[in-house]
Amino acid sequence: MAQISIRNVTKRWGAVTGVKGFDLDIAEGEFLVLLGPSGCGKTTTMRMIAGLEDITEGEIWIGERKVNNLEPKDRDISMVFQSYGLYPNMSVYDNIRFPLKVRKIPKEEHHDRVMKAAEMVELGDFLDRRPAALSGGQRQRVALARAIVREPNAFLMDEPLSNLDAKLRVSTRAQIKNLHHTLKTTTIYVTHDQIEAMTLADRVVVMSQGLVQQVGTPTEIYDAPANTFVAGFIGSPAMNLVEGELKGGVFTAPKMRVEGLPTAHSGAVTLGFRAEDAMVLAPGEPLPEGAAGGTIEAPVYTMELLGEATMIAVRIGEAIASVKAAKDYRAEIGDPAHIGVPASICHLFDQATGERL
Missing domain, CATH: 2.40.50.140 (Nucleic acid-binding proteins)
Known part of the structure; x- marks a missing residue:
């Protein structure tokens, strides 16, 4: 686990500003949700934390390390994407194990770590299957297990439930919340779904047009929206x-x-x-x-x-x-x-x- 500090971070592409002056400290073990409509800058912010996007201005710290110039593989984070990113020719077991091989974790540790991660997401009966033989919800659980097995400092999740139907979203959301309670790993979660944000987050960052509109607990944002954008975005129906x-x-x-x-x-x-x-x-x-x-x-x-x-x-x-x-x-x-x-x-x-x- 690690604290993550985002210090006045800005991302520009020429004359276009994707994120402007993002400044926030994320506590060790916190579940933070970046929430907003498409194009608001939430995924760009997460990609800068991951090292998949360069930072135009500002600094990002993970623990005691400034990571602006570190490669993604050196930041000790695990990512879960909207697309599951599984290897179709590998079994579920080998998909979960793959990060351990890449990071040259001693082989004698692999089996126990894979089984522990698989058990956390209830995949013990599916380890011999290929991804094509799994449902969408099961594939997303494989992606979660693959992130868990590394035991990283932080999880970054980019709309991981978007490809699931409504019933699976509810059950997988509950699983993610329970996993965070168990692992207590710092998590940054990107979504446009305010129900996901309200049910999962310790704190929510509401974004619009590259700017942070409000930061607070779900209750604070619901009960006292900072402006009409937040008021009109949070709630079902909205205010x-x-x-x-x-x-x-x-x-x-x-x-x-x-x-x-x-x-x-x-x-x-x-x-x-x-x-x-x-x-x-x-x-x-x-x-x-x-x-x-x-x-x-x-x-x-x-x-x-x-x-x-x-x-x-x-x-x-x-x-x-x-x-x-x-x-x-x-x-x-x-x-x-x-x-x-x-x-x-x-x-x-x-x-x-x-x-x-």
Whole structure:
């Protein structure tokens, strides 16, 4: 295990900047997730840590070593990619063993280390098979075992679950989390899937257009997004964001009014609230216990049955806002909806900059 320090790292290709001023210390044994949409710079950041991309500016340290000029093989890291990268002519056993041969680990250690890694990812019954005879989930587990067998200072994982179907993603995600709990190896994990980030990470780095937007625990990022980009990226569904005017603690927008907001700020703002925090009320029903806040009065735009709840959406100006109702709630498109929005659940952002107020 090792601490990894990324010190003001920038990557440019001519006039194009892929990553700008990335600065972060990753604790020994931490599971850090780089999260963002395609093209945000998360994979480029990981490739610079791995030594697969040159650094334009800044420094990267793994443990006590500055690794800017070290070859990937000398950085003592293991990588797991979206593509499994297995050797089709080798058995599962030999695929897992291969890194030990390359690194000239004494042969007498090979068998025990391969069996230990295979057992961790439940591959003991498949060691004689070739990759072609395995499912996608099993192949990814071979790739994980091949990374584990080296016992590296750090794991780097680049969207390792992207090629798996939804059910396999859930089970493999659980396996990765359990492996990290067992091995306690420093891990950097790249994904565009915010559910993976929220369930796996000790800390999440949200990126957009090469810049770090926010760093924090999953709870911190969910409960207090730093800006409208983070608010709109995290959550399923994402946070509702409604543009309007704020004056004297009262927010107004088409079909929406919320009172009692604890701020002296005035002017154009974006108000955010999460679908599960608002509530569908009966016509004329007040907020619970006279809580400060307000309502949205708008026709139902769409309705989705989720099993454990019903999701309805309404249009507020240019925004479409989603609200979770009880699982037995039913309405037709166009029916009037009466939605309660307590002031305590609201987030306010500067409309011009998107930054949290």
